Amino acid sequence: MTEPTRERRPVVPVVVWPGSNDDRDAQLALERLGASAPRVWHTDDELPRETAAVVLPGGFSFGDYLRCGAIARFSPIVPAIEAFAAGGGLVLGICNGFQILTEAGLLPGTLRPNESLSFVCRDVPLRVERADTQFTSRCADGQELTIPVKHGDGCWFADDELLAQLESTGQVVLRYAADANPNGSVADVAGVLSADGNVFGLMPHPEHAVDALLGSTDGVLILGSLVDAARLSLAELV
Amino acid sequence: MRATVLVRPKHGILDPQGQAVESSLRHLGFDVSEARVGRLVDIDVATDDRGEALAQVEQMCERLLANPLIESFEIELEHA
Numbered sequence: 001m002t003e004p005t006r007e008r009r010p011v012v013p014v015v016v017w018p019g020s021n022d023d024r025d026a027q028l029a030l031e032r033l034g035a036s037a038p039r040v041w042h043t044d045d046e047l048p049r050e051t052a053a054v055v056l057p058g059g060f061s062f063g064d065y066l067r068c069g070a071i072a073r074f075s076p077i078v079p080a081i082e083a084f085a086a087g088g089g090l091v092l093g094i095c096n097g098f099q100i101l102t103e104a105g106l107l108p109g110t111l112r113p114n115e116s117l118s119f120v121c122r123d124v125p126l127r128v129e130r131a132d133t134q135f136t137s138r139c140a141d142g143q144e145l146t147i148p149v150k151h152g153d154g155c156w157f158a159d160d161e162l163l164a165q166l167e168s169t170g171q172v173v174l175r176y177a178a179d180a181n182p183n184g185s186v187a188d189v190a191g192v193l194s195a196d197g198n199v200f201g202l203m204p205h206p207e208h209a210v211d212a213l214l215g216s217t218d219g220v221l222i223l224g225s226l227v228d229a230a231r232l233s234l235a236e237l238v
Numbered sequence: 239m240r241a242t243v244l245v246r247p248k249h250g251i252l253d254p255q256g257q258a259v260e261s262s263l264r265h266l267g268f269d270v271s272e273a274r275v276g277r278l279v280d281i282d283v284a285t286d287d288r289g290e291a292l293a294q295v296e297q298m299c300e301r302l303l304a305n306p307l308i309e310s311f312e313i314e315l316e317h318a
């Protein structure tokens with residue numbers, strides 16, 4: 001039997017694949033924001049008890065072989081994540097985590113090699129298109145954030161029909177600011193939401209922007225929103 | 239059976255890798271109007287039945303080898 005922790009920290013596991021490399025930063029950021037963030041190995045076939053949200057971190061799972069995320073998408077933990085998401089659970093994919101979620105069909109579109117064919121690693125300005133999601137509730141509509149990207153395959157793509165549909169349903173939550181698109185993504189998309197609003201993926205790395213010593217702290221607005229939402233869902237469990 | 243799977247960027251999909259190759263070929267003096275870069279996967283399938291091998295490899299393509307949003311695939315089969 002598990003007892004509720006005294007601190008009431010929501011459990012937000014970070015899934016680790018061979019080749020993940022941002023899992024510890026994600027864990028550190030989430031824990032600083034008040035979550036309990038155990039790292040979970042990808043061969044586990046269930047999520048920890050009382051999981052309130054799941055984070056799929058950045059990195060190069062399985063060496064990015066075939067296509068980014070294409071192999072990781074078949075790890076034993078993924079059906080557990082799919083079931084969790086199907087029940088309304090909160091799932092956040094960052095960079096490679098975003099790629100894995102699109103390969104798994106939990107998020108629309110796909111991530112392709114950057115238009116420049118170059119790896120990009122720099123702070124980018126982003127615009128929050130919607131602050132009424134569980135991943136952006138600490139932001140304001142239209143707010144500009146500065147968060148770093150570091151990827152070679154961040155060019156989000158959807159055909160015209162899919163893009164029009166996503167725009168009409170408000171699933172494009174985060175865009176690169178005008179003239180600051182680092183990868184050639186369609187419609188400057190930096191982050192997309194699932195139709196049900198409980199799965200979100202973005203290429204920028206909020207977990208790398210949580211300490212003033214390293215520059216921006218705007219990542220707190222994204223991860224903090226997630227921890228807030230996870231805490232709320234924890235309250236609902238009681 | 240031996241299957242050869244050719245995965246190509248779909249027509250109309252921007253292919254920056256192909257563009258880079260195309261420009262490099264032009265630089266070498268070749269008269270090239272377009273180059274597209276895809277992927278080739280050789281697979282030995284543990285059956286001698288052509289129909290069964292084809293059905294299996296099609297599933298492999300749909301589930302893993304190609305991304306239907308951006309890639310098309312072709313399958314060639316021959317007895318190993």
